[in-house]
Amino acid sequence: MPKKNESPLIRFSINWARWKRLLIAGVIAMAVTGRKLGEFILKTILRIGILIMRTTLAMYKKLKGFAKSNQKGIWILFLIFVIFWLVYMGGRVFAQKQREYQELQFFHQQQLEETGRLIEEKQEMEKELEETREKLEAKLNTPITVASARVTQVGPLSEEMKQIIAKHADAYSVNRKYCECIISLESGGRSEATGDNGRAHGVAQYHLDTYLSDAEKVGLPVQDDRRDPDRAILAMAGALSRGEDSKWTASLSCN
Numbered sequence: 001m002p003k004k005n006e007s008p009l010i011r012f013s014i015n016w017a018r019w020k021r022l023l024i025a026g027v028i029a030m031a032v033t034g035r036k037l038g039e040f041i042l043k044t045i046l047r048i049g050i051l052i053m054r055t056t057l058a059m060y061k062k063l064k065g066f067a068k069s070n071q072k073g074i075w076i077l078f079l080i081f082v083i084f085w086l087v088y089m090g091g092r093v094f095a096q097k098q099r100e101y102q103e104l105q106f107f108h109q110q111q112l113e114e115t116g117r118l119i120e121e122k123q124e125m126e127k128e129l130e131e132t133r134e135k136l137e138a139k140l141n142t143p144i145t146v147a148s149a150r151v152t153q154v155g156p157l158s159e160e161m162k163q164i165i166a167k168h169a170d171a172y173s174v175n176r177k178y179c180e181c182i183i184s185l186e187s188g189g190r191s192e193a194t195g196d197n198g199r200a201h202g203v204a205q206y207h208l209d210t211y212l213s214d215a216e217k218v219g220l221p222v223q224d225d226r227r228d229p230d231r232a233i234l235a236m237a238g239a240l241s242r243g244e245d246s247k248w249t250a251s252l253s254c255n
Helices: 008-068 072-141 145-155 159-171 174-185 208-217 229-241 250-254
Strands: none
Touching: 008 145, 159 174, 159 229, 174 250, 208 229
């Protein structure tokens, strides 16, 4: 223990001497430990090297003895057999894999051909449908003249058409057969019939101005409903009841 009256310089000198001794002792311990560790590593490396050399020498002696023995031919034949067997088994495995690959490739080719055939059939069907649609549209959009409409008189009017004619003819006291004859000759009872170079439309073959005038007189909306069989026949029945038969040239053939 330092005395109370000792100066700081004296206390520092005493402490430094202690730390110096500890430092020297640590350095010596580390040096000794490092030397022992180095010796251990070197000894281990030498032992491994000696073991490798001994193993190599032992293998050399065994091979040398085998080369001088009378059984070396048998072992060589056995080794050749093993090598050929491994090559044979490897070839079989390779051939099997190659067959599987060829089968898979053939199946894939068949799938592609089937898909191509289905696509071609689909395209042909679409083409046929498109041609059929164009023919139907052309047929529906072809105007039906008065002459072509009158050809249909050989076929009877539908029951629905006859009922509409009967309803409006009776309402205006017009002969049913007379109305049926005019409609049959004018349009054949077809609401899509067109005549007079596209100016006359519907079952009654009305011109627009004539229809609007007749429709207004029977209380119908003043609009183009010539292709509506019910309204066209109603306007026609009203006109016939007023003696306006001359509006339909077919009326001359129905008297």
